[in-house]
Amino acid sequence: MYSLPIVAEAMLNGLLTGAVYALIALGLTLVYGVLHIINFAHGAFLTCAMFAVWLANTFLGLDPYLAILPLTLIFFAIGYAVQRFVIGPASHGDDGNILLITLGLSIVIENALLAGFRSDTRSLMTDYSFNVFEVGPLLISQARLFGFLGAVVVTGLLWLLLAATDTGKAIRAVAKEKLGARLVGINVSHVFAVTFGIGCATLAIAACLLMPTFYVNPRVGGAFVLVAFTIVVLGGMGSITGALIGGLFIGVVESLCGLFLGESLGQIGIFIIFILVLLFRPTGLFGARA
Amino acid sequence: MTLFMKPVSRRGALKGGIAAAAAIAAPSVLRAAEPPAVKVGILQPVTGALAMDGEFGRTGAELAIADINAAGGIKALGGAKIEMVFGDARSNPEAGVQEVERMQSEGVAAIVGGFASPICLAATQAAARYDLPYIVDVGVSDQIIQRGLKNTFRFAPGFAICTQAAIQNLVRINEAAGKPAKTIALVHEDGLFGSGLAKLMQTELPKHGFEIAETIAIPTPSRDLSNVALRLRSLNPDLVIPSTYYGETVLLARTMQQQRVRPKAVYAVLNGAASNMRFVKEFPEAAENIMDVNHWQDPRNPKNAELQKRVVDAGKQWNYNTPLNYSCVMLLADAIERAGSADRAKLIDSIAASTYDKHLMPYGPTKFVGGQNQGAAPVSTQVQKATIRVVYPEAFSDAKPIFPVRG
Numbered sequence A: 001m002y003s004l005p006i007v008a009e010a011m012l013n014g015l016l017t018g019a020v021y022a023l024i025a026l027g028l029t030l031v032y033g034v035l036h037i038i039n040f041a042h043g044a045f046l047t048c049a050m051f052a053v054w055l056a057n058t059f060l061g062l063d064p065y066l067a068i069l070p071l072t073l074i075f076f077a078i079g080y081a082v083q084r085f086v087i088g089p090a091s092h093g094d095d096g097n098i099l100l101i102t103l104g105l106s107i108v109i110e111n112a113l114l115a116g117f118r119s120d121t122r123s124l125m126t127d128y129s130f131n132v133f134e135v136g137p138l139l140i141s142q143a144r145l146f147g148f149l150g151a152v153v154v155t156g157l158l159w160l161l162l163a164a165t166d167t168g169k170a171i172r173a174v175a176k177e178k179l180g181a182r183l184v185g186i187n188v189s190h191v192f193a194v195t196f197g198i199g200c201a202t203l204a205i206a207a208c209l210l211m212p213t214f215y216v217n218p219r220v221g222g223a224f225v226l227v228a229f230t231i232v233v234l235g236g237m238g239s240i241t242g243a244l245i246g247g248l249f250i251g252v253v254e255s256l257c258g259l260f261l262g263e264s265l266g267q268i269g270i271f272i273i274f275i276l277v278l279l280f281r282p283t284g285l286f287g288a289r290a
Numbered sequence B: 001m002t003l004f005m006k007p008v009s010r011r012g013a014l015k016g017g018i019a020a021a022a023a024i025a026a027p028s029v030l031r032a033a034e035p036p037a038v039k040v041g042i043l044q045p046v047t048g049a050l051a052m053d054g055e056f057g058r059t060g061a062e063l064a065i066a067d068i069n070a071a072g073g074i075k076a077l078g079g080a081k082i083e084m085v086f087g088d089a090r091s092n093p094e095a096g097v098q099e100v101e102r103m104q105s106e107g108v109a110a111i112v113g114g115f116a117s118p119i120c121l122a123a124t125q126a127a128a129r130y131d132l133p134y135i136v137d138v139g140v141s142d143q144i145i146q147r148g149l150k151n152t153f154r155f156a157p158g159f160a161i162c163t164q165a166a167i168q169n170l171v172r173i174n175e176a177a178g179k180p181a182k183t184i185a186l187v188h189e190d191g192l193f194g195s196g197l198a199k200l201m202q203t204e205l206p207k208h209g210f211e212i213a214e215t216i217a218i219p220t221p222s223r224d225l226s227n228v229a230l231r232l233r234s235l236n237p238d239l240v241i242p243s244t245y246y247g248e249t250v251l252l253a254r255t256m257q258q259q260r261v262r263p264k265a266v267y268a269v270l271n272g273a274a275s276n277m278r279f280v281k282e283f284p285e286a287a288e289n290i291m292d293v294n295h296w297q298d299p300r301n302p303k304n305a306e307l308q309k310r311v312v313d314a315g316k317q318w319n320y321n322t323p324l325n326y327s328c329v330m331l332l333a334d335a336i337e338r339a340g341s342a343d344r345a346k347l348i349d350s351i352a353a354s355t356y357d358k359h360l361m362p363y364g365p366t367k368f369v370g371g372q373n374q375g376a377a378p379v380s381t382q383v384q385k386a387t388i389r390v391v392y393p394e395a396f397s398d399a400k401p402i403f404p405v406r407g
Helices: A004-035 A042-060 A068-091 A095-117 A142-164 A166-176 A178-183 A188-210 A220-235 A240-261 A268-280 B010-025 B028-032 B051-070 B093-105 B117-128 B159-176 B192-208 B226-235 B246-258 B277-282 B302-313 B321-339 B344-352
Strands: A132-135 A138-141 B038-044 B082-088 B110-113 B134-136 B152-154 B183-189 B211-218 B239-243 B265-269 B291-294 B379-384 B387-392
Touching: A004 A042, A004 A138, A004 A142, A004 A166, A004 A188, A004 A220, A004 A240, A004 B226, A042 A068, A042 A095, A042 A188, A042 A220, A068 A095, A068 A188, A132 A142, A138 A142, A142 A166, A142 A188, A142 A240, A166 A178, A166 A188, A178 A188, A220 A240, A220 A268, A240 A268, A240 B226, B038 B051, B038 B093, B038 B321, B051 B082, B051 B110, B051 B302, B051 B321, B082 B093, B093 B117, B110 B321, B110 B344, B117 B134, B117 B152, B134 B321, B159 B192, B159 B265, B159 B291, B159 B379, B159 B387, B183 B192, B183 B226, B192 B211, B192 B239, B211 B226, B226 B246, B239 B246, B246 B265, B246 B277, B277 B387, B302 B321, B321 B344
Parallel strands: B038 B082, B038 B110, B110 B134, B134 B152, B183 B211, B183 B239, B239 B265, B265 B291
Antiparallel strands: A132 A138, B291 B379, B379 B387
């Protein structure tokens, strides 16, 4: 019922959106893989980061893409501090507690944002927000293509970090065997905090890539994080490659469902996949055996 | 942008405090000479999701009360001043009801405001239990006035009046331009508001010779409307009618601009963004020439410009809610004046018989039938050169419609 160029363009749109989903899922899956906790505050941190991008642009005139470096560092520090001084000590070693603490954090952050920024929807105006690349009959949004490339590069870097550096080795060691890692002299609570910091840093990057074309209000994180959870389940808890491929796949599914079933039902595909994966392949596509 | 409240300087706060203290300490003889003040409840959601709108409304009500008191109060009551009892509906109906109960216990003569339909529905019902007159400012749901509540009056147009006017205005604007628009795509949010509106358009517009090419429902919030833009581009309708909230309207306008979807006009109805100056200021290119049918002040009434200047000078923001609430409070004061009493039953009769016409809205004289002001009507607005103009009906317009935007 739709001509081929439209379907192709919808798939392309899905891929571009999916890459940013993947980036958001990346932090979630990493924190799960290492700390074995589901971070409910993930969406709230994303909202925070998006507001930070908006603030930097509105009051300092900082371009969202230039804000990537400082915000990544700031959010790494925030994430590190939150895990080291709030979540870690408050959990008293019980994973169930961590779940509640992150949930509590998300409520505190969202309401603090609501108090500070009201519930208004805000967006950025950049010179390139409306620019497109013309490829044959296709009009590809520049900002979203940058978002796609950024997400792929960050995934690659993160994979390198985990595979080839000492920090990465320590993170993997802690993820596999916490007690063993501690016995060979790895500072486990430091590694936990670094991992949580990296998770937050990826959110800062995602926020910078999103803001040129998207808007922010205190509840916006929730819209992304539910999708991110699905991606984590689909790709396999703790798998970096799984997050990227899962994200791209979910993006395309959402886009095509939106096109053929109507935008309101666009999400249905995502959640059908969620249920199917849980039923038939609970470890996800790339997940290790539970 | 209301990101941060304008800071009150310490000195300013001190001055105000001293003035207030002096007023309280004024000789009781002086105050005893004054007739007791008439308490009026002002209900607005000034915290939560609707805070921005609630603030617009509160500003209008406050200014009206200040003006009434400065002009000598209610003359029929010996110059009695009006005292505001403010209630924050916190953007939900339950809080609205709580505040009505509090206002009742504080002995208000009437309540004005509510803003959102759910708040208005609940608050008017709570007020009805005490036969407390209630003037609804915005709440467009027609259920508000269809329940036979004697205490409930709506000064502004409701859903039925607005949609009727929207269709009528569109037909006339299109005819005046030589009928350039024929095919229409409806884009609506999938909640009660958008779906209801879309359904109505689907049945009514074909009667006037329009063809509905496509109806596209979108969720709130939407993360991406590229596919909607794609479909619009392939359908290439003459008109796009979006019935969506602020965030999605902005996203749609931006995506359409980016994907080069260029219909002959974008004609919104009761839209969340098309009559909002923030949208116009932030995205002048995407907003340019978008039309809307909505509440708006009468641009030809010089009092609006004057009031707007006072609002802006005070560091506050202006939107249609401001003159609307100003007018509602003025209408109430006029009713108290004519009733010569703050007695609730007399006041209800007096409001019901109101023919108040000194308001700031593009309405005729007030005439309540079954609680609805029959003189009320929305107007067609259009963003022209980054300001919002009234383009229809001619009696209130301050600009001519640009239609079709492109041939």
